[in-house]
Amino acid sequence: MPRGRYSLHDPHDRTPLAEEHFQCAPGPSGWRYVSRLTTPAGDHSGSVDLTLDELGRPIRLELHAGDWQVRGAALDGVTWVRTDPTGTHATEGNVPAHAFTGTSPAFLVATTRLLRLTPSASATRVRLVAFTDPVLAPRTVDQSWTLLEREAHATDNGPLIVEEYQVTALDTGEQHSVHIAGDVVLAAPGIELEDLESPPSAFPGTPAD
Secondary structure, eight states, X not given: OOEEEEEEEOTTTOOEEEEEEEEEEEXXXXXXXXXXXXXXXXXXXXXXXXXXXXXXXXXXXXXXXXTEEEEEEOSSSEEEEEEOTTSSOEEXXXXXXXXXXXXXXXXXXXXXXXXXXXSOSSOEEEEEEEEETTTTEEXXXXXXXXXXXXXXXXXXXXXXXXXXXXXXXXXXXXEEEEEEETTEEEEETTEEEEEESSOOOOOTTOOOX
């Protein structure tokens, strides 16, 4: 069960935004990721609790940011309830999308589990609902993902399979790279892995090379 810490920053000017202390693990029914977020000053600022089924679909999502809260799941596309800071008003949403996304590295791993790509020059399109900080406002985004390379790196604990993805935002054409090993993000725009207490978990069916 990997445990560790990501630092999150603005991908344009590298302004520190938060630290995300996480743990995650695959299980017989899928994968779960839980984390708590703190500000650069060390104050609690939010949390993430995401559970995927064996096909990579989000069967439970709970996000907190400040006093805002979102609960969601894959249902008739994706469905969610967003609660305001007072707790007196809740808004429901539903979009014919594949999954959720946001600032947490968990969503990058979740997207790769959903798509199950093999190294190829061709891209796969995916529609996601993004919850943007600091108020968890929902926004539908279209992306294309390509698995450029899968490479084995020798470690003391055996080979580590690192996958490099190219992600394209279809509304702007902006592209960036994402490097993932098992269920841990090694590098992505605005994300740095600062600490990892145990090796990433390998998902069932992942090729050895």
